[in-house]
Amino acid sequence: MRAMLRSLAVCALFAALACSKRSPAPATGSHAESPQHPCTWFTAAEIAARVGANVSDGQVDGPLGTSCQWKGADGVSVQLQIVRDASFWSLPAAAPGYAALPGIGKAAYAVDQDGGVKASALLEQGFVTVIVAGVADARAAAQRLLVDAVPRVR
Numbered sequence: 059m060r061a062m063l064r065s066l067a068v069c070a071l072f073a074a075l076a077c078s079k080r081s082p083a084p085a086t087g088s089h090a091e092s093p094q095h096p097c098t099w100f101t102a103a104e105i106a107a108r109v110g111a112n113v114s115d116g117q118v119d120g121p122l123g124t125s126c127q128w129k130g131a132d133g134v135s136v137q138l139q140i141v142r143d144a145s146f147w148s149l150p151a152a153a154p155g156y157a158a159l160p161g162i163g164k165a166a167y168a169v170d171q172d173g174g175v176k177a178s179a180l181l182e183q184g185f186v187t188v189i190v191a192g193v194a195d196a197r198a199a200a201q202r203l204l205v206d207a208v209p210r211v212r
Contacts, residue, residue: 096138097126099210100203105136108206109190109199125187133192135174136199138207142184159201163208168197175200179208186211 092098097116105128106112113128113136120127125139141147150156155170163179163186170176174191177200186207190200 094140094212095123095126096140096207099126099138099207100128102128105203106130108203109134109136109193110195111193130192133173135189135191136203137187137189138203139187140184140211141187144180144182144184147178147180147185155197157197159204162205166204168200177201177204179204181208181211184211 095118097118100108100116102113102115105116111130111134113130113134116126116128116138119125119137120139124141125137127138128136130136149165149167150169151167153169155168155175157168159166159168159177159179163181166177166179168175168177171189172191174189174193175196176187176189177197178185178187186204188200188204188207190196190203193199
């Protein structure tokens with residue numbers, strides 16, 4: 059019994075050491091510096107021009123820091139996410155406000171979501187999703203931003 063407990067303690071020690079050697083995740087609230095991260099694709103002024111509302115600088119957001127979010131006054135929010143695994147992409151054809159967006163990537167759609175619009179495009183090795191809320195024509199803004207984001211995926 060003592061030998062088993064000692065083995066477990068040694069395993070726990072090695073696991074703790076291995077975890078402490080990992081690189082920290084990017085800090086939320088700061089720009090990612092990689093040209094592969096959506097926060098580097100657009101400035102606040104470029105997002106504002108596409109959605110028709112002023113927004114703050116983009117901040118790293120989302121699961122594992124894979125997205126960027128720009129916020130403005132009165133509930134304006136823009137989020138851009140890149141997922142580098144196409145197997146997670148799905149087509150929500152039965153969702154409210156669903157519309158196919160032909161000519162963007164391999165397949166694309168827009169749906170109503172939480173007072174705004176979500177638009178997503180399937181690419182060869184992943185997909186890009188844009189969520190725009192709090193602007194006059196969120197659907198057109200989301201589609202414009204999606205079209206402009208797809209060629210920036212590296």
